[in-house]
Amino acid sequence: MNTFVMALRGLYGVWLREITRATRDRAQLIGGISRPLIWLLILGVGLNPYFRGEVYGEVRYVIPYTYLQFLFPAVIVLNIMYTSIQFAVSVIWDREFGFLREVLVSPMPRWLILLGKVLGGATVAMLHGGLVLILARFADVTLSLEQTAVALVLMFVLAFGLTSFGVILAARVRSFEGFGVFSNTVILPLYFTSSSVFPLDPALTRAQQAVTYPEWLVFLVQINPITYAVDALRGVLINFNQFPPLWGPLVIVAMAVVFFIIALIDFNRQ
Amino acid sequence: MKRRPHRWLQAAVNLAIVVVLLTALSFLPPDTSLKDRQAAGVLKLCVPPSYPPLVTGDPAQPGFDVELVGAVAEQLGLRLLVNTLPSIGSDFNPRNWSLTRGQCDVIAGGLADTVQTRSFLQTIPTSAETGWVGISPTGQLPAAGGTVAVLPGTSGLDRLALSGWLREQQLAVVPTRNAQQFTEALQSGRAQAGITESFVAGALNLGPDQRIFWLPDDRFPHYRMALGMWKGDQTLKTAIASALGELERSGAVDGIESRYYVKQYITLSP
Missing domain, CATH: 3.40.190.10 (Periplasmic binding protein-like II)
Known part of the structure; x- marks a missing residue:
């Protein structure tokens, strides 16, 4: 068997281990469905009366979609973020219990081991994001096959970048407990400052936006890369962009490349 | 000998439960x-x-x-x-x-x-x-420097895009508030042509010499x-x-x- 095929089999083995572990773990799947239920069914429906129209010409946010439709792509990103970044727990687990050591002494190059793990984590995260698509009917989002395919590609690349980010975090956190706290302090601020639950009206200038929201918040939203990931999915799923449509895919790809390179540097040091 | 279950069976069962649950929830009414x-x-x-x-x-x-x-x-x-x-x-x-x-x-x-x-x-x-239609005896808008009566109507067509385009064409606008003012501007010669929404145009009492035509499709979609x-x-x-x-x-x-x-x-x- 030539080296290339062996490397591919090794890559498949590492990928398959992550997939099998994640899909057999009911707790992870429960997490994957509880988040969309909380954010879409409870928060979305709970806030719906506040955001619905009462007088024609007067709404609390001027975007051509309902609040549930607006929230829907953001909940997909949230599900991907949690699954991807929590994937780092798997890296810590493998490190703590010696599996990583066993794999690292195999003939597989380190970058390939990391790629297998990240691809596995990204596949699981994309699957969790895909679960939210089942609720499209509830959110009144009509999906064509083409839209779904493009969304899944974007979701996978985003999940790849965020899983790599999870590996970067895992290299800096030594315990499970520490990671639990750390991941929440990363995920939730990133999510809330990504224009996920409130819109920045694209028709407004920066000065006009500063009248609606304080300038520091607008600044945080604009420098947050997750903002552009949410925007890219909104563009595909509900045909609404707050920023130029190309920015989202570009930021997602850049995140995937940069975070994987940093994760590789960290992984090689271990 | 007891047969081992297929290795993907548990994963498939878990996923099936999740998909069925989310599909069932997507049928919940989001409002009253x-x-x-x-x-x-x-x-x-x-x-x-x-x-x-x-x-x-x-x-x-x-x-x-x-x-x-x-x-x-x-x-x-x-x-x-x-x-x-x-x-x-x-x-x-x-x-x-x-x-x-x-x-x-x-x-x-x-x-x-x-x-x-x-x-x-x-x-x-x-x-x-x-969509926006033009009205004139020639079936086209006048050359740069000409005058055009505009009755924007209330159907929600993009008035800003129209006014920007008219500026580009260097046409002077005669604003009108109702159908009577609009037809009067056309009949008196105060305006060489008129622009309004197509259903408004259809209901106007225009002379036999006036012709109705769509504005350019590439700038003003129907x-x-x-x-x-x-x-x-x-x-x-x-x-x-x-x-x-x-x-x-x-x-x-x-x-x-x-x-x-x-x-x-x-x-x-x-």
Whole structure:
């Protein structure tokens, strides 16, 4: 068997281990469905009366979609973020219990081991994001096959970048407990400052936006890369962009490349 | 010997449970709008006094939109209550029409399915089509430096795009507030041509020498007319869309459409 095929089999083995572990773990799947239920069914429906129209010409946010439709792509990103970044727990687990050591002494190059793990984590995260698509009917989002395919590609690349980010975090956190706290302090601020639950009206200038929201918040939203990931999915799923449509895919790809390179540097040091 | 279960079996069972659960949850009603209308037994439609052929004001032939919503109400087992409100279209800003959730469940009779309209309402497009049209004896707009009377109408077409384009063409605008001022500007020669929304143009009492033509399609796309519902009334919107779908399949919509010559309402220049 030539080296290339062996490397591919090794890559498949590492990928398959992550997939099998994640899909057999009911707790992870429960997490994957509880988040969309909380954010879409409870928060979305709970806030719906506040955001619905009462007088024609007067709404609390001027975007051509309902609040549930607006929230829907953001909940997909949230599900991907949690699954991807929590994937780092798997890296810590493998490190703590010696599996990583066993794999690292195999003939597989380190970058390939990391790629297998990240691809596995990204596949699981994309699957969790895909679960939210089942609720499209509830959110009144009509999906064509083409839209779904493009969304899944974007979701996978985003999940790849965020899983790599999870590996970067895992290299800096030594315990499970520490990671639990750390991941929440990363995920939730990133999510809330990504224009996920409130819109920045694209028709407004920066000065006009500063009248609606304080300038520091607008600044945080604009420098947050997750903002552009949410925007890219909104563009595909509900045909609404707050920023130029190309920015989202570009930021997602850049995140995937940069975070994987940093994760590789960290992984090689271990 | 006991047979080992397939290694993907547990994963497949877990995923199947999740998918079934989420699919079942996607059928939950996200609001009470349909239930409230069913309890009251009435569907309230708000229309302007006249917007031919969508609203005529003639009880025998009330107009395309009124008959369409009447058929929808019948499908839903509700009684149609038509609220004719002179305030509709009285001002450029729909806020000043003072249409409230209490008065109307559905707004019709001159709403174009544009981003502007969808910023305030949820829409269901009908088969009627609209857009900006020009009116002049030559069938085209005058050269740079000429004068054009503009009657923007209230259907929600993009007035900013029109005014930007007119500036680019170096045409002087004669603003008009109603059909009378518009036709007077054309007949007196104060304006060499006119621009208005297609249904408004169709209802004008123009001289035989005037020809109607669409403005350039690449700059001014045509829009479908629409029924407007309050944002957040998702269950009602879904029920109306589904009833309309059934009416279309049964041919009832074609029947109403042909009675009002909706597609041939304005006679365009060749």
